[in-house]
Amino acid sequence: MLRVKLVLRYGILLLGLFCMGLGISLTTKSNLGTSPISSVPYVLSMILPLTFGEFTFLLSLLFVLVQVILLRSAFARLQYLQILVGAFFGSFVDLGMFLFSRIDPHTYVQKIAVLAMGSILLAVGVYLQVVANVIINPGEGLVRTIARKIGISFGSIKAFFDVTLTISAVALSLACFGSIRGIREGTILSALLVGSIVNVLSFAISRIEVTRKCLNFLT
Numbered sequence: 001m002l003r004v005k006l007v008l009r010y011g012i013l014l015l016g017l018f019c020m021g022l023g024i025s026l027t028t029k030s031n032l033g034t035s036p037i038s039s040v041p042y043v044l045s046m047i048l049p050l051t052f053g054e055f056t057f058l059l060s061l062l063f064v065l066v067q068v069i070l071l072r073s074a075f076a077r078l079q080y081l082q083i084l085v086g087a088f089f090g091s092f093v094d095l096g097m098f099l100f101s102r103i104d105p106h107t108y109v110q111k112i113a114v115l116a117m118g119s120i121l122l123a124v125g126v127y128l129q130v131v132a133n134v135i136i137n138p139g140e141g142l143v144r145t146i147a148r149k150i151g152i153s154f155g156s157i158k159a160f161f162d163v164t165l166t167i168s169a170v171a172l173s174l175a176c177f178g179s180i181r182g183i184r185e186g187t188i189l190s191a192l193l194v195g196s197i198v199n200v201l202s203f204a205i206s207r208i209e210v211t212r213k214c215l216n217f218l219t
Contacts, residue, residue: 009132016128017085017137021053021092022099023122028052029103030115032186035122035194036162037139038093039169042182047172053094060086063138067145082138089137115186116193123197127205130198162191 028034034042041055050058064082068075105111129137136144139161147157166187173181 006134009134012128013085013132013134014088016125016132017088018092018125019121019128020125020137021089021094022096023118023120023125024093025052025096025100026103026118026121027115027186027190028097028118028182029100029105030111030118030186031105031184032111032115032189033184034182034187035190036166036187039166039183039187040172041093043169043172043176046181047176051094052097053090053092055090056093057086057090060089060138063142067138067142070145070149079135079141081135082141085135086138111186115189119190119193120197122190123194123201126194127198127201130202 024035024038028038028042033039038052038056041059042052044050044055045052048055061083064080064086067079067082103114105114129140140158143158143161144154146152146161147154150157166183170180170183173179173183
């Protein structure tokens with residue numbers, strides 16, 4: 001039974017990464033800016049000859065490396081699987097960019113609609129990762145590590161982390177293009193929407209008997 005639960009958890013994690021990858025891609029295709037966590041990889045993909053997903057994976061490797069440096073021997077061996085999580089995540093981002101390659105909204109209403117759909121997919125992915133409760137993705141893992149190291153809440157570090165990534169992406173864009181690319185109002189809207197949608201999902205699913213039983217089975 002424990003093995004079945006573990007397989008289910010990793011299956012849910014994989015599904016969550018799939019939804020996150022597609023959500024980030026769809027958000028990016030809104031032409032209103034990408035999500036904060038993807039801002040640096042997206043700008044880099046416009047500068048250098050690597051894909052959005054490949055830079056997402058490379059950034060994940062950097063996040064894992066920083067965790068190892070900060071935690072040293074306290075970094076659990078199991079958490080090295082974050083590297084595999086990053087690989088899947090990057091692959092799903094590229095898959096999403098391929099699947100949504102024909103999406104090119106022109107009116108602002110269309111752009112907002114695409115952004116909203118992408119944010120919903122991203123929120124579902126985040127929620128599924130929380131439900132899986134196995135290996136955290138590298139970005140969240142780094143935030144958690146820093147929060148524990150300096151004794152500040154996860155939410156506060158997460159907000160600072162997202163702002164830092166966004167500012168870094170803006171700086172890269174200005175340095176290479178002389179203008180801001182890939183970062184717009186949608187970047188802020190996505191950050192706000194995803195958190196709110198995750199909260200709504202958590203509340204709604206906890207109130208449905210069938211899904212509540214499923215969640216109880218996994219624990």
